[in-house]
Amino acid sequence: MHIVVCVKQVPDTKIIKINPKTNTLDRRSAPAILNPYDAHAVQAAVKIREETGGMISVLSMGPPQAVAIIKKSIEIGADRGYLISDRAFAGADTLATSYALSKALQKIANEEPIDLVICGKHAIDGDTGQVGPGIARRLDIPPITNVIEVSEVNKAEKTVLIKRKQISGYELIQTQLPCLLTVEKEINSILYSPLPNMLRAARYEPVIWAVSDLGEVDKTQLGLKGSPTIVGKMFTPPKLEGGKKLEGSSDEQVSQLMDILMERKDLLKLKETSTAN
Amino acid sequence: MPEKFDVIVVGAGPAGTSCAYTCAKSGLNVLLIERGEYPGSKNVMGGVLYRKQMEEIIPEFWKEAPLERPVIEQRFWMMDKESVVSFGYKGLEWGMEPYNNFTVLRAHFDQWFARKAVEAGALLINETVVLECLVENGKVIGVRTDRPDGDILADVVVLADGVNSLLSKQLGFHKEFRPDEVALTVMEVVNLPKDKINDRFNLEENQGCTIEIFGDSTKGNLGTAFLYTNKESLNIGVGTTLSSMIKAKLKPYDLLDYLKTHPMIKPYLEGGESAEYLAHLIPEGGYRSVPRVAGNGVLVVGDAAQLVNAIHREGSNMAMSSGKMAAEAVIEAKQANDFSESSLNRYKDALYGSFIMKDLEKYKDAAHVFEKYPQYLRDYVPMMNRAASKFFTVDGTPKRDKQKEIMRNMTSERGKFGMLQDIYRAWKAVK
């Protein structure tokens, strides 16, 4: 089994700050991390490898600093890492991203055929979840999104059994290898990496490719040029007006509120189940 | 079979990183283990980095290290409730090479420094806690981390795990602190636009100022407060020994709040946005509290060895120098292939022969004196403020009469003999 996991470096939105004057991201405030969903994707690959054997590669498109998240993936248990990094990739939307990643995947597949691609459900910066299915279309393999469990991988039959999250509940899906999965956080919890992985990661140096390393590439489909969507404007969400403040002591406030609620017969009724007899 | 290194350094603070850097530079196989998310992520320091000792490790570091501002002015404040007596020194030569010292934010500085160690060849792993030293036949042979398959071996383990140093306590080098041996310090990083900082502190681009504040900053208890300028933020903090905190029933957070709203300080912080809040211990025991620093296969450096000069707030420089000295001892031990205590005692000798132990010895009674005789901060600071107020208030009284009155007031408050005694005691402690 050769599993490739696509991993993205993202700013930690938990600590992110927006400059209120310019409406731009205050980069200083946001350390770059491995997209949390992608960490789960790598962990899912590790679990599959435990059962089927084989190898896990991770692939990222990003600036040279993204080496850090490839190392992080090695900590979790990946065997190899590839970073595609080039000015020509900059400014890519999901369409251009899936194009570039699919080109890199083809190159990786030439070295070692790929049986399974795993992505995160979405990246917490863009929040789109569109890159995974996009890659699958370009490679013409089935995409299965919102995966919460990989129940069975049958190497011989080249099939997988998957639980996919639905609006309410889940569905059990069987599909063929190779395919592409995008995983939810529920699929696993990230294990505490063993020390030997840490040492391996600290020493590891990923393969870095520029556009010119990817073979035949249509440059008009890359980066800003290859992106049909653009950000028109950024704005802080419109402030709402706010309603009435109830004044007075807490007793007065409570009784005013009770009056208001009792008034709203359209929302709330008091069923007069008579207890008198 | 666990992997084996020449040296394992525990803790990527200034002490550990200096040691790892120096060892790696000379070609040793070094593993640096840090428990934080990255070096400096949780590290706390008022923020003055001394040029001299850092330069001995990385020459001309100021050309690339993430420093905040070179310090060109140092002020000392004797602060009362509504007044302050201040003195200090400002010199433009401190703003030029080779500089005197700098303000830094540890989260940035430690990361950069650790990267230098990695570039020199050290292996760094983060988010890994060393639980204990592995000991075999009385010799430390490695460490056990909190990770699965977490044992790892080395000829020498260097403990640079900071003030609490659980690891040297486990080895019996250390005992638990007495409350008068450590200070609890809390500090905040307050974001403020550059222009505001420059205006308020009377600075220009790339000039920094430090203010050490005594007296009412700790409500008269043994300790100090500080206010330092970074590029676009201020570091404000206050600490007192644990013992005074207990005695005076102080809560560190309350003390910091008190300081931030003090009328002498508030105007500096006005409009700032609190960015980070940190609390940390500082070893203040000085000379008498320095533990055993070398054993079979093990060395102790930096705060873990309690190497802090509390009076001058020097710690990071001692940490770095001790780390470097430990590295040099390890390098020699490696050449001799002898990692016994007697071989590693080279480090102890170097340490005791250096400025570190000499300085610590010089001040060995200071904290003790100030702790025992609280009048220094509690009584004399207000007294000085009253005296200064009297002296500088223009009310038609001849200056000679004023001086007389000031002396009269002072001696009546503390008694002539008591005051002389105090002055002598203080002089002896820091002489």
Add this chain to the structure above:
Amino acid sequence: MMEEYRGVWVFIEENDGAIEGVSLELLGAGRKLAEKLEVPLSGILLGHEVTKLAKEVISYGADKVYVIDNPVLKDYRTESYMKGVIKLAETYKPEIFLYGATPNGKDLASAVATDLSTGLTADTTMLDVDIDKRLLEASRPAFGGNIMATILCKKHRPQMATVRPKVMKALEPDSNRQGSIIEETLNLKEEDMRTKVLKIVKELTKKTNLAEAHVIVCGGKGLGDIHGFQLIHEFADTIGASVGGTRDVVEAGWLPHEFQVGQTGETVTPKIYFAIGISGAIQHVVGMKNSELIIAINKDPGAPIFEVATYGIVGDALEILPKLIQQFKEMKTEKGGEISYA
């Protein structure tokens, strides 16, 4: 070229013979766009034995419904649905194409956008259109919701977007509305499918309860600790409401994740929403601001939650809640009544 593309489309998601709420909401939103652009609004309905739903699609605002009814389309699968949708889009060329941001809607839209080589905006919460340029302005929260970004797709058609459930409003259905139903076929065989849906398991978790609750009592960090938070449970019990919490509350372990309201939790639209001890961070507010009546209790008069609240009480929740609970309890015993919600 781009002029060939006309009309606004909405993908109609069907589950178990019923149309998903978000599709109806999108018909409402799509109607407005279509009227501004003076073009018809169409629903795109795929599935097996779904033609009967076409009338309902029209009653919610569509002028046309394109239907592909095929046994292979019984359960949603990317490969089959994608083929159908792409065929329709290539034949009839819409300028705007909206999907619900549900698991299936997002999956389908992503695949379709790749094959049509067009732009797709994810998780939109505001839709508008520049009439002169016939440009869809799809706005969505970015960077963790602190800010909104308007995404445009200037040179490619159709302009596609997925839209979050419960942020748009469906129209009142009108069974007298007229519209046309266009049936198309798709040459698909089950044998050609690489993917099989073996089983669909419905799990009605508490989560779905929250999304459908009529009254929610939601508590924040302002309750102080897990004991203080008991008052939220008690109040909710007293008035028969569901309990919710902010992310900070969930992270503190006072409530399991499925009770979280907000951007990374549930979007809720109850009749009455109590926000108690909640600051009103944007990520929380996006998940509850469409509630009908919002009552906020917060100590801090400057808390942003008051900007969305219909009624605000500035005060200590720990003091006010027990009184409120008392009042309701008294009312129940006095009147012997039970509270019910319309």
